[in-house]
Amino acid sequence: xxxxxxxxxxxxxxxxxxxxxxxxxxxxxIANADTPGYKAKGMDFHKAMQQATQQQQMGMSKTNAxxxxxxxxxxxxxxxxxxxxxxxxxxxxxxxxxxxxxxxxNSLEYQASVQFLNGKIKxxxxxxxxxx
Amino acid sequence: xxxxxxFNITASGMSAQSxxxxxxxxxIANADSVSSSVDETYRARHPVFAAAMQKAxxxxxANVGVQVLGIVESDKPLNVEYAPEHPMADQNGxxxxxxxxxxEEMTNMISASRSYQTNVQLAESAKNMLNKTLTxxxx
Numbered sequence: 001x002x003x004x005x006x007x008x009x010x011x012x013x014x015x016x017x018x019x020x021x022x023x024x025x026x027x028x029x030i031a032n033a034d035t036p037g038y039k040a041k042g043m044d045f046h047k048a049m050q051q052a053t054q055q056q057q058m059g060m061s062k063t064n065a066x067x068x069x070x071x072x073x074x075x076x077x078x079x080x081x082x083x084x085x086x087x088x089x090x091x092x093x094x095x096x097x098x099x100x101x102x103x104x105x106n107s108l109e110y111q112a113s114v115q116f117l118n119g120k121i122k123x124x125x126x127x128x129x130x131x132x
Numbered sequence: 133x134x135x136x137x138x139f140n141i142t143a144s145g146m147s148a149q150s151x152x153x154x155x156x157x158x159x160i161a162n163a164d165s166v167s168s169s170v171d172e173t174y175r176a177r178h179p180v181f182a183a184a185m186q187k188a189x190x191x192x193x194a195n196v197g198v199q200v201l202g203i204v205e206s207d208k209p210l211n212v213e214y215a216p217e218h219p220m221a222d223q224n225g226x227x228x229x230x231x232x233x234x235x236e237e238m239t240n241m242i243s244a245s246r247s248y249q250t251n252v253q254l255a256e257s258a259k260n261m262l263n264k265t266l267t268x269x270x271x
Contacts (some may be wrong), residue, residue, distance in 0.1 A: 016265075020135045023261070027138040027254050028183075028195035031145030034152075034247055035181040035198055096250065107257050114264045121269035 009120060012113045014052040018045060019110040025078055026103045029094050036090040040099070042082040048077040135265075137195060138258040144184065144197030145251040151179050151200050152244040156237050168220045174230040176206035176237075195251040206231055 022043045032038040083093035154178045162174040184199040208231040216225030 017134075020221055020261075024134045024137045024141065024195045027258070028197065030147075030250055031141045031198050032181075032196070033250075034149075034184050034243070034251045035183050038183050041195075048217060100250065100253075103254060103257065107261050110261050111264055114261075114268060116179075117268055125269075 009117060011049070012117050012120075015049065016110060016113045016117075018043075018048050018052060019106055019113065021048075022042050022106050023103065024109070026106065029099045030096060030103070033092070033094045033096045033099075036092060038092050038094060040083070040094045040104075041078050042081045044077045044079065051077070080130060133219060135258055135262050139255055141195060141197045142255040142258070144199070146248055146255075147249040148179070148181055148198040148200050149244045149251065151203075152181075153240055153241060154249070154257040155179055155203060156241045156244065159230075159232045160234060160239045160241075162230055163234050163237075165228070166220050166227050166229055168222045170210060173210050174208075174232070176208070176230065176232045177203050178206065179203050183212070241245040 022045065025041050025043050029040045082092065084095060085093075151257050159176050165174045167173045180201040180203070182189055182199050182201045183196045210231050211229040213227050213229060214225055215227050218227050
């Protein structure tokens with residue numbers, strides 16, 4: 001099939017999913033900006049995207065309640081950030097300014113993806129209706 | 133849908149910060165409450181924040197909200213003042229004032245309200261992202 005949703009939407013679907021996860025990571029950093037001992041986390045978007053496109057999700061299904069959850073999913077790319085300031089006094093490594101800017105950037109990129117998708121859907125509709 | 137989790141996280145942050153504002157307000161309001169014994173004197177109260185760890189400990193969940201573990205009373209020494217003419221003075225002529233540092237409380241208040249606002253903005257922006265997604269392909 002020449003036109004499929006997978007082909008038509010390209011990477012935007014995975015990209016948006018990852019962006020939503022990234023928004024969550026950054027939101028939890030900002031919410032914990034005053035929590036003593038909290039370590040800021042970040043997402044390696046490049047790696048996560050690569051994994052998402054190559055479908056590298058090894059998973060074992062759970063058939064019993066006692067089984068361990070052994071999924072290696074895309075949120076494995078979440079790791080701790082390297083703090084600019086070695087010691088803030090209470091062991092917290094969140095830099096609120098940096099996180100806010102990252103959140104803004106992330107949400108704009110998400111909305112850009114939405115816009116591209118809108119364009120693609122419009123194009124598909126146009127093709128389906130034969131330009132009428 | 134993980135964007136909805138942003139709301140849970142920001143909500144936990146907002147409630148923690150508003151509890152901080154509450155204790156600050158109570159500290160400032162009681163900054164001048166005089167009493168005649170050590171035991172009865174008001175002590176500065178502060179909330180203890182912690183990342184809500186139960187999810188993080190259970191599995192791969194990397195994103196956690198804030199939890200208020202409890203409220204602790206400051207164990208800084210009280211301000212003892214010698215004022216024999218004061219109606220609340222004890223046998224030795226001392227009155228006891230709370231160990232509230234008003235300047236500290238004011239900065240605490242500013243920090244709490246800024247953090248609260250940041251959380252509100254995050255929720256607002258997550259709402260915009262979701263709204264855009266809901267209207268996907270409708271035009």
